[in-house]
Amino acid sequence: MHTTALPYRIGEPDVECRYPVIIGADQVIGKAFRWHRDWLVDTSEGEHNLRRPPKGTKGIDMAAAYLAEEYAAGRVKAVPLDQVLAEAPKQLYGPVPLLHPRMPATARNIAGAHVAFAGLADHRWRAVHSGFPGSDNAWFLLCELCGWSGVRYWSHHRGRNGNPPSAYRHDGGCIGEEKVRELITAYQQ
Ligand SMILES: [Zn+2]
Known part of the structure; x- marks a missing residue:
């Protein structure tokens, strides 16, 4: 190493x-x-x-x-x-723009941002500082289930092959995977 x-x-x-x-x-x-x-x-x-x-x-x-x-x-x-x-810039709780200021407003980025924001809403996450920065880029998000906030990546949140993402949301345990499954309808389908 x-x-x-x-x-x-x-x-x-x-x-x-x-x-x-x-x-x-x-x-x-x-x-x-x-x-x-x-x-x-x-x-x-x-x-x-x-x-x-x-x-x-x-x-x-x-x-x-x-x-x-x-x-x-x-x-x-x-x-x-x-x-x-x-x-340091403060954590905000109001609406954020659709795209991160460094993201060009291309049709592809706009479409990707709409998908990401819909996914955040479904899974009870909130962007508290900036708009969509791209799938594999650091994004500061707030967990609406427990109030945790930190750096996340949308690519880790969107699930794979039509399945929902892991119910393990972030370090620190959140509210427990069982409760997460109870509160988020995507896990009940
Ligand atoms: Zn949480």
Whole structure:
């Protein structure tokens, strides 16, 4: 297994599914996030696309190593984690746009978004920050059954071969698979 000795850690993602990369006790040297196959970083100097990670390397590790190098070279500034959290975009509970701002409004994307939103409603999930970002892309969702929220992927939620998705909704247990099956009609057909 590839290991790295760089002294950073990855914090909890914000509602935009961006992971803070932290050095020392609490210094954030940038945020890393995925957009489809690319990994990007957001730093004191703005946004930078690192493209796809090399085979066998996790994108988040590639992004964090890049940030650590940039920081060591004095090219990006660190910000205390408290400040990053205070300035983070807040979780919203109102309606969100159909498409993520980075998603082009093509007929295919619009159709995919309608399918995804209908599926979220059927399965009691809510997009609380952004519109549909694509099937295999990180999407910050709220579980309406228990109030959990976090990063999900629509491709994991749509089920396969006409079957509903797993009743195991997310880490932490939710309300239990039996109750999930009781509350969601897709499991009763
Ligand atoms: Zn839940």
